[in-house]
Amino acid sequence: MYVTNIIDGEAVAADIRKSLIDCVSQLGDAGVTPTLATVLMNNDPASQTYVSMKHGDCEEVGIETRDIKLDPDSKEAELFDIVDELNADEAVDGILVQMPLPSHVDERDVLRHITPEKDVDGFHPENVGRLVAGNPRFKPCTPHGIQKLLADAAVETEGADAVVVGRSNIVGKPMANLLMQKNGTGNATVTICHSRTDSLAEKTRAADIVIAAAGVPEMVDGSMLSPGVTVVDVGINRIETEDGSTLVGDVEYESAAKKAQAITPVPGGVGPMTRAMLLWNTVKAAAETASIDITLP
Numbered sequence: 001m002y003v004t005n006i007i008d009g010e011a012v013a014a015d016i017r018k019s020l021i022d023c024v025s026q027l028g029d030a031g032v033t034p035t036l037a038t039v040l041m042n043n044d045p046a047s048q049t050y051v052s053m054k055h056g057d058c059e060e061v062g063i064e065t066r067d068i069k070l071d072p073d074s075k076e077a078e079l080f081d082i083v084d085e086l087n088a089d090e091a092v093d094g095i096l097v098q099m100p101l102p103s104h105v106d107e108r109d110v111l112r113h114i115t116p117e118k119d120v121d122g123f124h125p126e127n128v129g130r131l132v133a134g135n136p137r138f139k140p141c142t143p144h145g146i147q148k149l150l151a152d153a154a155v156e157t158e159g160a161d162a163v164v165v166g167r168s169n170i171v172g173k174p175m176a177n178l179l180m181q182k183n184g185t186g187n188a189t190v191t192i193c194h195s196r197t198d199s200l201a202e203k204t205r206a207a208d209i210v211i212a213a214a215g216v217p218e219m220v221d222g223s224m225l226s227p228g229v230t231v232v233d234v235g236i237n238r239i240e241t242e243d244g245s246t247l248v249g250d251v252e253y254e255s256a257a258k259k260a261q262a263i264t265p266v267p268g269g270v271g272p273m274t275r276a277m278l279l280w281n282t283v284k285a286a287a288e289t290a291s292i293d294i295t296l297p
Contacts, residue, residue: 004257004258004260004261004262004263005153005261005262005263006257006262006263006264006265007149007152007153007232007262007263007264007265007269008268008269009145009149009264009265009268009269009270009271009272009273010268010272012148012149012152012272012273012276013145013272013273013275013276014272015297016148016273016276016277016279016280016297017057017060017061017276017279019296019297020061020276020279020280020283020296020297021060021061021062023283023287023294023295023296023297024061024062024063024283025062026292026294027283027286027287027290027292027294028062030290030292032286032287032290032292033062033063033064033091033286034062034063034064034093034094034282034283034285034286035063035064035065035066035091035092035093035094035282035286036054036058036063036064036065036066036092036093036094036095036096036120036278036282037065037066037068037086037089037092037094037095037096038051038054038055038065038066038067038068038096038097038098039068039069039070039079039082039083039086039095039096039097039098040067040068040069040070040098041069041070041071041072041074041079041097041098041101041102041105042072042098042100042101042102043072044100047098047099047100050098051067051098053275054096054275054278055067057275057276057278057279058279058282061279061283063279063282063283066086066092068082068086070082072102073102076104076105076106076109079097079101079105079110080109080110080113083095083097083110083113083114084113086118087113087114087115087118092118093118093120093282093285093286093289094118094119094120094278094281094282094285094286095114095115095118095119095120096120096121096278097110097111097114111123111124111125112124112125116137117137117285117288117289118285119137119138120138120278120281120282120285121138121140121141121278121281122136122137122138122139122140122141122174122281123140123169123170128169128174131174131177131178132177134181134182134183138281138284138285139174139178139277139281140170140171140174141273141274141275141277141278141281142170142171142175142213142234142270142273142274142277143171143174143175143178144178144273144277144280144281145270145273145274145276145277146175146211146232146234146270146273147178147185148273148276148277149232149264149269149270149273150185150209150230150232151185153230153262155209155230155262157179157185157186157187157188157209158184158186158187158188159187159188159189160188160189160208160209161188161189161191161206161207161208161209162176162179162188162189162190162191162207162208162209162210162211163190163191163192163193163203163204163206163207163209163210163211164176164179164190164191164192164193164211164213165193165194165200165204165210165211165212165213165214165219165220165250166193166194166211166212166213166214166215166234166250167192167194168213168215171213171234172192172194172213172214173192175211175213176190176192179209188209191203191207194214195214200224201223201224204220204224204225205224205225205226206226207225207226207229208228208229208230209229209230209232210225210229210230210231210232210251211232211234212231212232212233212234212235212249212250212251213234213235213250214235214250215235215237215250216235216237216250217235217237217239217248217249217250218248218249218250218251218252219250219251220250220251220252220256221251221252221255221256222252222254222255222256222257222258222259223255225256225259225260226259227259227261228259228260228261229259229260229261230260230261230262230263231251231256231260231262231263231264232263232264232269232270233249233250233251233253233263233264233265233266233269233270234249234250234270235248235249235250235251235266236249236266236267236271237249237250247266247267248266249265249266249269251263251266253265253266280296280297283296284296
């Protein structure tokens, strides 16, 4: 059994926010105030809470915000008009359209509508292409946050065998791309697993790093891991228990922690980093638009 390093995402995210305050101050000295616009087009309480948390994070570091709400029954064209206005607004550096969107709105069309220089989620096709080519403008927030967690925990990726469980456009695919890239936070040999993968446990047992991002509660447990592995749990799932409900990840924490040399908890692991890297991308967007050199954390 290892003495497991529990990777504290809350602490790492707090350090990043603290450093970003200095970056925002530097931009302010040059007359630039980073600004993030969020657009919410659903009545989902979780989405509303998440947007509110993002605005609170922005306020903490000095980023201004625009909070735009659109009736879920509105026509798709109304959303595009709002995005067009934000694209043209020179005071807005970053645009985030909160998912999910109503069924009559095509998510892919919305992502393509945001100008790439303001796409702080990193999901515009141009930004996806730049990431794959090894020249990212904005790294998607969750994979970028995971890179920061691995670095903070001194987890070596070069030469490591990494398994990413999940192939979403938001986490799985960009995470795999970042881990395999030829740089100091990459150079891993990467296997992507998913719902059609045969012998998942065989593949995770062979891994030095396992990143679970499939959205399936506790699908990876200690029996599927080898001693000394690093485990990053991206999932956050609410499950019913005899006492009500509780949050769990895609990893069964207790058994996995007995095998892992480092592991992220749920909550308090990856989640805070996703929000912190949204701030990071917004500050970067503001600096690049104004052609001001800053040192991001």
